[in-house]
Amino acid sequence: MSENATAETLNLTKKGMETREKLLRAAEKVFGKKGYYETSIVNITQEAGVGQGTFYNYFQSKKEVFDALIQMYSRELRFKIKEEMKDAENHEDAQRKGFQAFFRWVKDYPELYSIVQQAVVVDKDLYRWYYDKLASGFLKSLSLGVEDGEFKDINLETVAYCLMSIGQFLGMRWVFWEGQDVPEEVFDAAMTLIFNGIKKT
Amino acid sequence: MSENATAETLNLTKKGMETREKLLRAAEKVFGKKGYYETSIVNITQEAGVGQGTFYNYFQSKKEVFDALIQMYSRELRFKIKEEMKDAENHEDAQRKGFQAFFRWVKDYPELYSIVQQAVVVDKDLYRWYYDKLASGFLKSLSLGVEDGEFKDINLETVAYCLMSIGQFLGMRWVFWEGQDVPEEVFDAAMTLIFNGIKKT
The missing domain is CATH 1.10.10.60 (Homeodomain-like)
Structure with missing residues (x-):
């Protein structure tokens, strides 16, 4: 055979x-x-x-197909987000569109979280590679927002990690655990936090 | 024996x-x-x-000791955070102190991330339980900040998840992956994002 x-x-x-x-x-x-x-x-x-x-x-081997899957996920996801951001009106809108693309994508590939998280045990370096890649995508789009004077000039690698982590957990909480779309009021609250913070001014 | x-x-x-x-x-x-x-x-x-x-x-069984570990982690961590928040000047300071307690605790128990993440595969319900518990701690302290008029009255369960996820990823990025403290400029950038947002005003 x-x-x-x-x-x-x-x-x-x-x-x-x-x-x-x-x-x-x-x-x-x-x-x-x-x-x-x-x-x-x-x-x-x-x-x-x-x-x-x-x-x-x-x-x-089984490990090779696992590696290929994570690499494929990473590529597909970053491409989808980039495509979605193209038509944005401004940098805030681009980030919002990126989050929406991410949540839609999780809905289409619901096993993602489980498989990426499994890499913690299966291959720690692959796990880190996956998140580093995703963070560097955020970093690029955030940098453009700083250049154009729309975003604050604060440690962008950190902001990239914060945004990525928010996407990860809200996707997990709603799409993966509940099997539904991220509710509008949840999306809005997260965007308020990211763009305007939680402190009353 | x-x-x-x-x-x-x-x-x-x-x-x-x-x-x-x-x-x-x-x-x-x-x-x-x-x-x-x-x-x-x-x-x-x-x-x-x-x-x-x-x-x-x-x-x-092996599974029983795994469950006990996650439950112990959860209890200890939430207690440490609560203790640390007690002496805060205001609600923002309380949240900052909570993050610092969390990062210190990850440093003391560096295997935490790996073990909690392993629950994704070992026991999904336990994994969810762990994060739900942690989020409900954030929810309580955030609610007090809203009551006292210090924080915006936005969907607090979402804010709780966002804050938890930021702590999780920055702890992973710096303490777990690099084996060092979260750098001051990283901590400051994350706190700026959380309390004041990233949009230039």
Whole structure:
């Protein structure tokens, strides 16, 4: 079976890419449901509806498919956020649109939190890489807001981490735990905190 | 061995409590280093320097010691924060003191993040319980600030989640990843964001 599948991969690059994608999406489901440690490669291939040998044409191990998933998440998420921010009226609006894109994306890939959090145990460096990447996206967009005089010139790496963490926890609290959209009043309260603070003036 | 230890527990309550504490601190170390799934009960008893049978006088399983650890963390942390807030000049100062207590506490128990995050996989409900408990502590102290007219009257459960998430990520970024105190300029930037927002006025 492994030989057939190898030939298939060589001859049908487009089909090969589809199979790889199918395996990734299957792994996402199984890792999200059973957790990394309880998941076997057979679980993944069964979910994907492909033979076990096919797996090894695309990934060498369970860990490799896990790494690929986190990298894919990271890329897709940052791309989605960037796209969404393009049409913003100003920098505050851009940040708001970024948060909305993030929450929508969590809704589309509900296993995200579980899988990214699992990296704490599975691979600490990968976990840190994921958040560093996300923070550097925030950092870039915040810098533009400072340059244009819309945002305060305070330690931006910290602001990036604060914004990322707020997105992470509200996404977890509402989308992941409750399976619903982030309520409007919750979104508004978070945006008030970020842009205007909580102190009465 | 198990019988001896049971007798010991019955006769020496104080010593029993010490042994339980020793097992918990040993489990903290081992779970933090190897992760829940790679840890065996023997690893824990060896780290604690007690016989394997002794373990079962205090806990029925590895999972039970994990649960007890998270509950202990939660209790200790919330107590520390509350204590620290007592001497505050105003509500903003109380929140600042709470953050400082939290960061100091993470420094004292550096395995916290890893172990709490592991609950995502080990026990999702326990994970949620931990954050809900922490958020409700924030909620209480924030409510007092609103009552006294110091804080804006916005959705406080959301503000509680935002503050908790900022503490979580900055503690992770600096104390857990870098093994150092949260730098002063980082702390100041986060406090500016929380109390005054990032928008230039």
